[in-house]
Amino acid sequence: MRLIDLRSDTVTRPTPEMRRAMYEAEVGDDVYGEDPTVNRLQERAAELLGKEDALFVPTGTQGNQVAVLTHTRRGEEVIVEAEAHVYIYEVAGIAALSGCQVKPVPGVNGAMDPEAVAAAIREDNVHYPRTGLVCVENTHNRSGGCVVPTENIAAVAGAAHRRGIPVHMDGARIFNAAVALGRPAAELVAPVDSVMFCLSKGLAAPVGSLLVGSRDFIAEARRHRKLLGGGMRQAGVLAAAGLVALELMIDRLADDHANARRLAEGINEIPGLAVDMATVQTNMVLTEVTDPRWTAPALVQALREEGVLCNATGPQHIRLVTHKDVTAADVEIALATIDQVVKAGPQ
Template sequence: MPIDLRSDTVTRPTAGMLDAMLSAKVGDDVFGEDPTVAALENKLAGMFGMDAGMFCPSGTMTNQIAIKCFTQPMDEVICDQTAHVYRYEGGGIAYHSLSSVRLLNGPRGILTAEMIEEEINEENIHYPHSSLVVLENTVNKGGGACYTLDQIEPIHNLCNIKGLKLHLDGARLFNALVATGDKAADYGRFFDGISICLSKGLGAPVGSVLLGSQETIAKARKIRKVFGGGMRQAGFLAAAGIYALDHHVERMAVDHHHAKLLSQVLERLEFVKEVLPVETNIVIFEVAAAYNATNIVESLRKKGLLCSTTSNKTIRFVTHLDVKPEMIDQAIEILVQLEPLKASGFRAY
């Protein structure tokens, strides 16, 4: 069986999670009658100090609903140029919300209040109205880089002063919490909306939850219906999320340790030019000039190690709960065995 480091979305439910799903009490959630969905929404809202939550099939949906809640047509969204909401959500900001995007270039995707303030438009007939800032924690394209609450607070203060909303794409937020030691309960006072993905490091099969005020979530439920995101007996899926929150958070430290082990080996290999600093469960490295990332990924696949490119010169590994210590040992052995590729003519050009 291959070692799958393509993403933390490839996990399968554990035995305990499957038992929780099979025993879930369910109802019609579009009617507001699924008790397990309500329990998941209330659990996360309470954890993050926010009023309410809404369960959706995906993080793309929760992000796009939040953006639509917080913008009007002809508004502008400020985010990093690597942001998932911009790069990997199918142009949804333009399609759903009729808003433009102001792209910033933060170090490893991390923005500061000073960077954002420079890009907020003054009210002028020629400019779109700056209405929303979106942060991503952790930053996928930044190699799992984390915001701390100390970095987030000045951005929150700026948005308050300037009258902008602040949304968090928290696709891997629990990875950030484990890495930084920050408390989930402190997040609610900084953000107008938080999207939390359950199907990455937490290991649930499906689903994300959007958190916000009662007013925001009421509006979001209408938008979810229009998007086709209303689910019926969704409690079977919500039960997996509850189980993950109860059992899979602290163990993320193991994934982070595995990622660091991989990075330490990669730094010593000839075909690797640079490894981004590893903070959580994502390892991104740039291949040396004589090599081609796609070819390396294919060669690793043939040896039983699955990973993915993030550009024609960069490769990504993502550790997760299905990756055991012995698999990391095997992955390291495969990487070391790949070292002679250059001598054998394995070149990009």
Template sequence: MKMIDLRSDTVTLPTPDMMQAIAEAELGDDVFREDPTINKLQELAARTFGKEAALLVTSGTQANMVSVLAHCRPGDEVILEADSHLQYYEVGGLAAVAGVTPRLIEGDRGRFTAAQVQEAARGEDIYFPNTTLLEIENTHNRAGGTCWTPSQVAEVAKAAHDLRMKVHIDGARIFNAAVALDVGVKDYARHVDSLMFSLSKGLSCPVGSVVVGDSDFIERARKKRKMLGGGMRQAGIIAAPGIVALNKMVPRLKEDHDNARRLAEYLGMFDGLKIDLSTVQTNMVLVDVADTGLTGQEFRDRAAEKGLLISVFGPHLVRFVTHYGITAADVDEAAGIIESMLPRCSGNACAIG
């Protein structure tokens, strides 16, 4: 049976160009800074974001952790949105690895305001930890792929900088935000001290993320990466598809956004499903299935039986993610599978079809 996999854009496979680049990559020892392909990727990433330097790391979680470690000391405090990936999905690393305390802001679709930052920052007091870092997630995963605009980032970053805090963007899908809003990634990066982006999500690389910032920050992050076991050797085979991704894969993200919108509009017509179309800004669709009488897990399992893979995002919430390799025809087929699962009534009795 054919499976349509809409669980995440992490399931993407590398393009033929990426496979060729992997096979042909020049290699060296990156701990000695002698891998020419890694050096090329890092230089390209720094230029793309208008920053002084960049660092290839193994994953988005490692990217965020080395950034926190480079900006903060144990006992410090980080302000971040309550449902942010760094708080929700990164295994408690803020406390367990970095030794810092999260101070959470309740956002609106993942976004918050300068006034909320000012209220959360507690200032100098013998009883309080030092608030040294503000973290922003763009796009915001648990909000359904919603975007911060550059002006919104500028506003909260200024508030943080005025309070002598650093600002980091978890930009795992920052290119999705930039494409959706038709802005440049430099328009985000210029307002913050560091930013990470994932190669292995919408950009379709097999592994890796990149952190960008000024040279001093990247040197600190490089040492923290080594501490976390991320001192890579001949890792140009990871970097090579990243170069292809930055050069070729960004414009096609619009196709993923169009497919997500197409899917959301189809599903929004079906009784029993609730979708907030205002949150469908990039490549994600969140669907409340409570009115079907199924839990999120039951809905996911029944979809899988029919050839559609999706993710559970809450007791009655499921998520669909479009990505490279998913076509408009796949979206139409996925909508048909969902329609076949919805309650069908005969007389006074209803049952899931």
């Protein structure tokens, strides 16, 4: 039985072009700055994002945590959106690694109210931690891949910058946002001081993320990458796939978005399931299980047994993610399977 894997876009397999580039990659010792393929990848990432420099890191989580370490000092406070990946899914890294506490600000589909962010910035008082950083996220994972409007990012960044506070963007899927808006990624990240984006999600590279920012910021971030064990050696073997991803895999994200919309529309036609179509903006579909016979975990298990993989995100919610290894035909098969399983009820 062929599995249709809708758990995440992290499950993508490298393309033949990536495998060939990895095999043929020119390499050197990247800790010494001597890997030419890594250097080319970093230069290309900085160019695409409109920043001065970039740093290749193994994972998006490490990229975010390196950014926090670089921007802050121990004992400071980091303002984040209340459902942010850096707060929910990174193992309390801000506290454990940077020695900072988090101040969550509720948002709407990932967008924080700039006035709420301004109000959350600490006054100069001996009793309070200093606000050291504001973090934003685009696209926003927990809202189902919603695109945070660039105008909102700019307003939040303006509120922080007026108080001398830097802004970091978790842009793991920033190219999904760029494709959805039809705007260059550099334009979307222009208001922020640093941004991390992933190669290993929708762009389908097997490993790696980039942290991008000013030249001085990246020089210091390199030290923190080493601290966290991210100083790789002949990493050009991995970076080569990233170069292919940036060259060939960005524009095709539109296919994933189209497949996600078709998936969402089809799910909405199945009695017992519901999708808020306003949140289907990129490659994710958040589905509410309204059939009282089913819980989300039970339905996920039943679908797995029929060859459709997805993840429960709560007792009554399921997330499905499209990517380059899910075709339009796969979406139709998945919809037919979901319809059949839901209607049949728990066995």
